[in-house]
Amino acid sequence: MAKVIYWFRTDLRLHDSPALAAALDLKPDCLWPIWTWDPHYVYETRVHPNRWQFLLDCQNDLSEGIQKINPKSRLIVMREAPTTLLPKLFKHWKVTHLVFEKDVDAYGRERDEKIIEIAKEQGVEVIVVNGRTLWDSDEVVKANGNKPTMSIKQLEAAAEMLGDPQKPIPAPKKLPNLGTLDVIFEQNKPSKDIFDKNKHNRKSKDQSYNQIAGPENGFEVPTLEELGFDENSATTPIRGGEGKALQQLEKLANDSKFIMTFEKPKTAPTQFDPPATTQLSPHVHFGSIGVRKFYWTARDIEEKGNSSGPPQSLTGQLLFREMYFAAFAKIGAPFLRTEGNPHCRYVPWSLRSPDDENKKANEWLDKWAHGQTGFPWIDAAMRQLRQEGWIHHLARHAVACFLTRGGCFIAWERGLEVFEELLLDHEPACNAGNWQWLSCTAFYAMYYRMYSPVSFPQKWDKNGDYIRKYVPELKNIPGKFIYEPWKAPKDQKPADYPEPIFDFGERRKICMDQMKAAYEAGKYGTDINSYEKGPSRKKQRTR
DNA sequence: ACCGCAGTTGATACG
């Protein structure tokens, strides 16, 4: 008689879930679909209200989806950290099995190892199933000679060895009833001195831990109000939920021309109505779309036509995600920073530490983060990001290059933190990997290829319609000045738009020279304690 | 080993 907890994390869906299928294979007597409301996410991760809203959408939709299959079940949200909560549930609810989807995120792995150990002690069987990625990232690493995948070629070669990803499976038709929901134990509240990284976004104190089963005592999904956010704080039109995700995917599947001709570098970052790419990334992050479902939908159509294929095609984009997951899986927590990361080049950026008191650099960072640099293309992208939680991939390239090697020369980790807060699709592996790519510290090396904040966007948007939408101060400026308003004559220059923070041409040269010097020094994140005088990595390397 | 090539660019010169 199996009594099973299915632990939902970043797999907020019923379709294409090999882990949920494994739980149902146990033919459970009862099954608890549980979400643990973890202080690590609530306080220790930067999350904008836009992303909270998306997550709550996903949870509400999932709970409804479960109830549609079995009206006597629903998503059970319990407000406590999993490492203290699950052992109590095991004991008091007489749980026999715990099932969840595999996670290779540095925090996730540590959390899951603890849980697995405790479960073993209590005689609870744990079943972990790969589902978040197309291939188990640990298997990818093994197939890559036990090394992190640092190029798309390496990922493709490893994937070739592992064979095609599994085909997606349909949602279950039946779900078991819930077991007991008696809470005959104390709630462990988050420590009082835990640092709340989201305090600046809250109107009032977070109330989500008041009761373990929520304010209605029904294990319900929390609300933005409970989290202390103003009701108008979620400004994005992009909403979550498996239902929405499947609709979006179906629309995509019916547009085979879009899929067959898709080449990421050719899509326009300035296009906004509708955007030039699928906007499925937040669903991929929260698991409201299954990555296998997405992959096979795209691949079947790519193969029927004359698609360019990976890496530029739609499936290619998912392969980049696999590459970053496998790199993170192997490198672990140091992948999220330069320090201690043997694969990340050391560059003497400004603000290498968040407490660095470089006044000018801090001012530039702040203006960059809030879309006030005086470069309309950069500001438009950063304002769209803050407002909507999503910008096109190439816009991310442009603003990331601008903050790091192509303008401000500020440490990529400072930009990563801003993206962590604002992106709906924030995925630690992809975010860190892309910041390393754009700052030319790993994955990519052509630092002399620099995005111009003036000429790059003009390839797609000569008139600057994108700027006019997101930087309303410039709505009526003539097209020939829209990317360079500082060149406009006084009477045509809007008074409420800032002057540029620097002369881009000058900064371009300074950054390029510094990057050249950093490449010649050849030091990496593991040289960080000795980088002023330590031996050059270039000379040590035997290749 | 060595060589040539290609990779999510920009500025300029040319017909």
Place this chain on the structure above:
DNA sequence: TCGTATCAACTGCGG
């Protein structure tokens, strides 16, 4: 006003 060639000059990869 275009499209295209060229240079700048790093790595990983394949022949």
